[in-house]
Amino acid sequence: MRFLKLWAQTRILAFRAKAMPIRPLCSDHTPNQIDKLLDWVLDPPNEAGETQAHAQFHREMVDHYLKQATGREHLFVVQPLFYHDPTLHASLNSQGQCKLDETLALVRTLEWQVYGHTLAEQTSALGDNLLSFDNIQRVKTALAKLPAVSAVLVSTYNLSQSQRHVLEEEFGLPVLDRYHLILQIFHRHARTREAKLQVTLSEIPYLKRRLYQDMALENDNKHSKQRMGKLYFEKRVTAMKKREKQIHMALSKVKDQRAVLRRERTKQGRFPSVAVVGYTNSGKTSLIQALTGDNLEPKDKLFATLDVTVHQGQLPNLAPVLFVDTVGFISDIPTQLIASFASTLEDATLADLIIHVRDISHPDTVEQNSNVLKTLQSLDLPESLFRSMIVVGNKVDKVPSDQWLTLNNGGALIPISATQGLGLDFLLGRVQQGIMLATGRRYVRVRCRQGSEEYLWLHKFVTVSETQVDSNDFNYVILKVVMSQREMEQFKSRHRLAHQS
Numbered sequence: 001m002r003f004l005k006l007w008a009q010t011r012i013l014a015f016r017a018k019a020m021p022i023r024p025l026c027s028d029h030t031p032n033q034i035d036k037l038l039d040w041v042l043d044p045p046n047e048a049g050e051t052q053a054h055a056q057f058h059r060e061m062v063d064h065y066l067k068q069a070t071g072r073e074h075l076f077v078v079q080p081l082f083y084h085d086p087t088l089h090a091s092l093n094s095q096g097q098c099k100l101d102e103t104l105a106l107v108r109t110l111e112w113q114v115y116g117h118t119l120a121e122q123t124s125a126l127g128d129n130l131l132s133f134d135n136i137q138r139v140k141t142a143l144a145k146l147p148a149v150s151a152v153l154v155s156t157y158n159l160s161q162s163q164r165h166v167l168e169e170e171f172g173l174p175v176l177d178r179y180h181l182i183l184q185i186f187h188r189h190a191r192t193r194e195a196k197l198q199v200t201l202s203e204i205p206y207l208k209r210r211l212y213q214d215m216a217l218e219n220d221n222k223h224s225k226q227r228m229g230k231l232y233f234e235k236r237v238t239a240m241k242k243r244e245k246q247i248h249m250a251l252s253k254v255k256d257q258r259a260v261l262r263r264e265r266t267k268q269g270r271f272p273s274v275a276v277v278g279y280t281n282s283g284k285t286s287l288i289q290a291l292t293g294d295n296l297e298p299k300d301k302l303f304a305t306l307d308v309t310v311h312q313g314q315l316p317n318l319a320p321v322l323f324v325d326t327v328g329f330i331s332d333i334p335t336q337l338i339a340s341f342a343s344t345l346e347d348a349t350l351a352d353l354i355i356h357v358r359d360i361s362h363p364d365t366v367e368q369n370s371n372v373l374k375t376l377q378s379l380d381l382p383e384s385l386f387r388s389m390i391v392v393g394n395k396v397d398k399v400p401s402d403q404w405l406t407l408n409n410g411g412a413l414i415p416i417s418a419t420q421g422l423g424l425d426f427l428l429g430r431v432q433q434g435i436m437l438a439t440g441r442r443y444v445r446v447r448c449r450q451g452s453e454e455y456l457w458l459h460k461f462v463t464v465s466e467t468q469v470d471s472n473d474f475n476y477v478i479l480k481v482v483m484s485q486r487e488m489e490q491f492k493s494r495h496r497l498a499h500q501s
């Protein structure tokens, strides 16, 4: 009976693989049109059309390899889980579940539908097959019952072409990987010109690699009828390289503009900045919204923020401060993808202070923490910035109080809830301390006549955090001001400092 069932299943699967050719990865353009476009990219007749031809060719490649044109996918998700030591099995299994949940959250962010999912446990990746025979059979059995599935997502960051090829042959469906998925999200969420350029740039290594892999596959398969020829690939690789150069140039222009703005900000000297960093969805934008009152619409989506934005807030001593919202981190994506976004984190490396927001309610919070720290270390942050970093445990409202004690790492975390407004005053106090220390600002008491030149200068150029009338002479006030060394020197050179503490 069992044998019969198995035989029937095998027949269904064999039929499915034959009856459903893998969806072709192609766009609306005919090969002839694409070749014309390519010729233009490689040998432009005039400068005016060159940029346009580059962009159009890039779109062709994206349609071809990233299948953007197909819109919404109906997915079956496979989360591989490799364990080398079977005694670690239990804890790895819960880690695998967290990874699967994160992958499902990534898919939800794109509003794609998940028709089914599975954890594929095995001792290690198996070369060209990636998945073991048993796991492949299990997925095939599940797919046989789900005819509406349009693609399989194998949530490993980067499939090799042969792995993709084997799995597509086995499943009879296109197979996507994590890099692909994250690129799609970046595409959807990029708003500014810089973010859009960064996304386009991070696509190029992926597209180039897919081209090389296709080329290698064609070389291996010398008897295939549909041969593209060496020139086909060479032309495309050269065009991609040209495109890469063009985007780098456009990006460096945008970066120069940003550097000018940053210099202006530091020239004014009155606006210390705090970079808010952390794992994606940890609550960075929510925290900045709570601290500044700006309406930022935080979303329960991964990579909701892809543009670095700056928001003005105020410290308890009334000094203005800028909070810099940054792109979130995530595990298991290739460094190339992070690298193209590292420039958006330049603002973080140049900040006076960093707040690291951790989602303490997340089951994977420890792993997320080490992932963020590893990425920050790779950014070459100044040692002092790393040491002064404030770490907050956000979403404390979701954590039962008895669990909090074990999570707060011996008091190293400041418990907060950005959405409930818990712990924010304490946090702002710590931010103030950190800023004063990092920027060499200090409190100075100045006695001056109300409405005098000194009085007006201080109100105009620095922060006056307290005003007291002088009990000995009601015409005078004692101002408690926050001043940097430079502001102090400017003030001294214009006025006599009456009293200082």
Ligand SMILES: Nc1nc2c(ncn2[C@@H]2O[C@H](COP(=O)(O)OP(=O)(O)OP(=O)(O)O)[C@@H](O)[C@H]2O)c(=O)[nH]1
Pocket: 278, 279, 280, 281, 282, 283, 284, 285, 286, 287, 297, 298, 299, 300, 301, 302, 303, 304, 305, 306, 327, 328, 329, 394, 395, 396, 397, 398, 416, 417, 418, 419, 420
């Ligand atoms: N319960 C609870 N939810 C929170 C808290 N802080 C943020 N959230 C929710 O967590 C989700 C993500 O918040 P965001 O502020 O967008 O997170 P982010 O770190 O900016 O995310 P990315 O920009 O995608 O990296 C949203 O649905 C928030 O409402 C909190 O303190 N408690």
Ligand SMILES: [Mg+2]
Pocket: 284, 285, 286, 304, 305, 325
């Ligand atoms: Mg955000």
